[in-house]
Amino acid sequence: SNESVYRATTTAPVNIAVIKYWGKRDTTLNLPTNSSLSVTLSQRSLRTLTTASCSGNFPAEDTLNLNGKPQDIRSSKRTLACISSLRAHRKALEDADSSLPALSKFPLRIVSENNFPTAAGLASSAAGFAALVRAVADLYQLPQSPKELSRIARQGSGSACRSLMGGYVAWRTGELADGSDSLAEEVAPASHWPEMCALVLVVSAEKKDVPSTEGMQTTVGTSALFAERAQNVVPQRMAAIETAIRDRNFPDFAEITMRDSNTFHATCLDSWPPIFYMNDVSRAAVRLVHDINRVVGRTVAAYTFDAGPNAVIYYEDKDSELVAGTVKAILGPNTEGWDGAFYDRIANVTAP
Numbered sequence: 001s002n003e004s005v006y007r008a009t010t011t012a013p014v015n016i017a018v019i020k021y022w023g024k025r026d027t028t029l030n031l032p033t034n035s036s037l038s039v040t041l042s043q044r045s046l047r048t049l050t051t052a053s054c055s056g057n058f059p060a061e062d063t064l065n066l067n068g069k070p071q072d073i074r075s076s077k078r079t080l081a082c083i084s085s086l087r088a089h090r091k092a093l094e095d096a097d098s099s100l101p102a103l104s105k106f107p108l109r110i111v112s113e114n115n116f117p118t119a120a121g122l123a124s125s126a127a128g129f130a131a132l133v134r135a136v137a138d139l140y141q142l143p144q145s146p147k148e149l150s151r152i153a154r155q156g157s158g159s160a161c162r163s164l165m166g167g168y169v170a171w172r173t174g175e176l177a178d179g180s181d182s183l184a185e186e187v188a189p190a191s192h193w194p195e196m197c198a199l200v201l202v203v204s205a206e207k208k209d210v211p212s213t214e215g216m217q218t219t220v221g222t223s224a225l226f227a228e229r230a231q232n233v234v235p236q237r238m239a240a241i242e243t244a245i246r247d248r249n250f251p252d253f254a255e256i257t258m259r260d261s262n263t264f265h266a267t268c269l270d271s272w273p274p275i276f277y278m279n280d281v282s283r284a285a286v287r288l289v290h291d292i293n294r295v296v297g298r299t300v301a302a303y304t305f306d307a308g309p310n311a312v313i314y315y316e317d318k319d320s321e322l323v324a325g326t327v328k329a330i331l332g333p334n335t336e337g338w339d340g341a342f343y344d345r346i347a348n349v350t351a352p
């Protein structure tokens with residue numbers, strides 16, 4: 001009835017790309033210039049928790065509260081795009097079955113909370129939009145698969161489309177102008193490579209300098225290296241890292257991951273004006289990983305950096321003393337320059 005309050009709660013994980021998404025060919029639909037591939041972290045330390053509710057009794061407008069602060073939903077085109085797609089899917093269900101409550105007509109109330117710093121280059125928008133889409137899809141009891149929902153989440157934040165699935169997830173660029181084939185798909189479940197671990201080193205929990213959309217547009221418009229990466233470098237790397245994942249070949253996985261992080265940051269430096277996401281502490285982490293790999297005599301660790309100074313280091317649990325132990329000893333949470341560290345595993349996303 002109109003007085004009832006309908007509600008759904010969900011959590012969504014962070015994903016950290018090993019082949020980076022950087023550059024949009026369509027800024028409205030969030031269509032990428034290159035495919036990307038990420039690893040979904042368990043929700044042990046980083047996650048978004050979102051509750052979506054609706055009722056005929058709610059005040060007329062949709063609302064969004066993020067970490068205790070009301071957001072101006074009307075100025076967020078991306079949030080509006082996600083909500084209107086989800087509502088259209090619900091409306092289609094109601095049109096087909098008149099016994100269903102008319103939830104599509106009710107105002108929505110969305111309350112979302114991160115257990116980690118927002119917009120610090122810790123993929124908060126990925127977990128945030130994935131949780132929003134999953135929560136509203138659950139509230140509306142939509143039959144769409146995670147792959148189909150990834151099309152909606154992508155419009156919130158590109159990387160969010162990869163947080164609807166667990167394990168190793170590819171986001172294919174797609175070819176169509178309407179973006180209907182620009183979707184995320186699972187390459188391998190977490191159980192395929194259970195030894196994989198991630199260490200998130202928080203260099204700074206401050207808000208990042210240049211938001212990713214703005215940074216991407218500067219890079220797309222001014223860097224010649226960017227076009228080279230998107231057209232000639234990433235396609236081979238996507239194929240090679242998928243093979244490394246299939247074969248659980250850590251040295252190959254690690255080298256491709258590190259090289260792609262470096263190439264992505266090189267395109268930022270090649271932008272005009274140049275964009276710097278990594279800082280001196282980030283570079284110390286890069287040197288440390290190369291030192292560990294050299295001293296051990298095999299590749300046991302891989303670093304990657306998103307649009308911020310924080311490092312994510314991948315390693316296999318048999319090497320956790322070597323890698324996490326050494327990193328913690330040298331750059332650990334109590335060392336100046338570091339705000340903290342999270343240890344994490346790769347996980348599946350469990351369907352509600």
Ligand code: PMV
Pocket residue numbers: 016017019020021022036125126157158159160212213305306307
């Ligand atoms: O999803 P966005 O618009 O916040 O962009 C994310 C970009 C990177 O994190 C740097 C790379 C990636 O693939 O996640």
